[in-house]
Amino acid sequence: MQFSLKRRLLSVLENMPVDRPPVICPGGMMNSAIVDIMKSSGVTFPEAHHDSELIAKLAWEVHRQTGFENFGIPFCMTVEAEVFGSTINYGSLTCEPKIAKEIFPDLASVEFQPVEELLRNGRILTVAKAAKRLAQDYPDVPVVATLTGPISLAASIVDPMKFLASLRKKPEQTHKLLDYVTRFLIGFSDLLTQHGVTVIAIADPTATGEILGPAMFKEYAVRYLKQVVVGVHKAGVPAIVHICGNVSPVKSLLPEIGADAISLDAIINLSKLKAEFPTLITMGNVSTYLLEFGPTDKIREATMRLVKEGVDIIAPACGLSTTSSVENIKAMTAVVADTDVISKGGENYV
C-alpha cells in the first residue's frame, strides 16, 4: 500500500500498520521555521507571525526544504496568551515571540470572557486561515496545528510563580482558571479543524513532572489535557500531546491523558517507555542540541536508532533552535524517508 504523507501520519495515530514512521515537526513550541529557510524564501520573522499568507508560505517552504512530512503552524506559543490580553514581544528573525508580561498578577484578578469572543481576537483567525490555505492547496500533506497546553497557557496569562503557588493553596480558583483556558483551547481546536487541520498537537512545557510532581500533575495536568484531547476528538481529529523535561516521576499517568501519540523530551528513552506502557504511541525525540550543532553523521545515527527501536513518529525532542541548519535537519528526515522496512500485519517495524 502506498501511503500519502497524510495517510501515513493518520494511520500511525490510529494505531494501524504503516511502511515506516512519519518524520514531522508539529510547529508551535516546536517551531521549525529556521533562519536559513526564512532567508532563502524571503518570508521572515517577526512579520510572518501576523499574516496568514506568510504563515502558509513559510510552512510550505519548511516542508519542502527540510523534508518534515507535515505543515506545522503557528511558529510560536503566544497566539493563545495574546487573545487573553498578555503582552507579547514578537521577537526577531532569530528569536521567536515570547510573553513579555502576563496580563493578570494573580488568580483573583482574572477576568473571564466568553470563549466565542476570545476566538475573534488576536491572531486566531490568521492561523486558521493559513491552515485552510495549506489544507486546500496540498491535500496530501498533513496540517498540524500546535496549541499551548492548559497549564502553560494559564501560566502565560497569570504570573507563573503565583499560578504555581495556587495549585496547592487555591484549588478552587485554579480549577476555575484551568476550566476557562481549556474551554478556550477546545474552541480553538474546533475552529482549526473546521479550517482543515489534520492533527492537533498540544505542547504543555510548564506541565512537567519536575515542576508539578505526581500529585499536582494528576490533579491538574492530566485532568485538563485529557479534556482538551476529548474536545479535539469531538472535533474529529487526532491529538498529540508533548510534555517537556523528565517525565519519570509521572510516567504512569501518561496513558490516562488519552492522546493518540505522546511526544517527549530527549532525556526519555522512548523504547523503554513503550515496553512499559505498550498502549502508548510514541513520538520524538531527536536531541535539538544535536540538530543545532551536528555533526550530520551523529544526527543520522541517533535518528536511525529511534526508527529501529520502533518509535512511532520521529520528531525533534523539543523546540528547534532557529539557527539550526537545513543540512542538519535534512540529515534527520532523509534517514527516516530512506528506511526500507516492510510493514507486516500488526507489527509496525522489524
Add this chain to the structure above:
Amino acid sequence: MSKEIFKKLQEAVIEGEEDVAVAAAKEAVAAGLNASEAIVEGLAKGMETVGRYFEEQRYFLTEVILSSYAFQAGVKVLKSHIKVEAESPGILVLGTVLGDTHDIGKNIVGIMFGAAGYEVHDLGRDVAPEAFVQKVRETKANILGLSALMTTSMDSMKTVIKLLKEEGLRDSVKVIIGGAPVSTRYAQQIGADGYATNAVHAIRVARELLENKIVLAEAN
C-alpha cells in the same frame, strides 16, 4: 522558648504556610529573640529541609515556591529587627539571559541564595549582557548566575562572559550557569566557572567555587 519558636518558623517554611510564618516571626520579635538568629535557626533551616526534600523528589517546584513565599514573608517581619548584620557568604547577581523569559527556576535560585545568607540582586528575565556586567561592577558581586531555558537563548551566556572579560571583571566573579539546555560541557565551552542542575546544587557549587574547590578546565 526560643527553640519552640525556631521550630515553628521551620515548620511554617517546610509546610509553605505564609501566614503561619508571619505569625511565628512576630512571636519571635515579641519574645525578644535575636532576629538574625531567628532567620538562620528558624526560616533558613526550614529552607534547607525544603532543599533536601526537593533533591529527594519528595517536593517539586510547586512546593518549593510555597515554601519560599513563607520564607520571604517571615524574613520581611524579622529584617527590620536585625541589629547587627551577619556576615554574608557572598553577593549574587542573577538573571535569565536575553531572549528568554523563563524565570521560575531562576526565581527559586534567588530565594535559595537569599536563604543561604547571600546578598541577591535578581535582574529578572530577558536581561541584556550589558546589564549583567554593569550590575556585577556596581555591586562588586562575586557570583553571577545565568539562566537559560531555550537553545535559542543560551548563546547569550557566552556574550556575557566575553563582555566580562572585555571590561576586566572576569577574574572578580565566578560565573555559574543553569537551565535545561546547558550542561557542564557547555559551561566549559563558554568559559563559565560552574554548572548547576538546580537551586540547591547551585548553592553548593557557589560555595565550592568561592573556596576554590572546583575548577572547570577551559575547553578548546
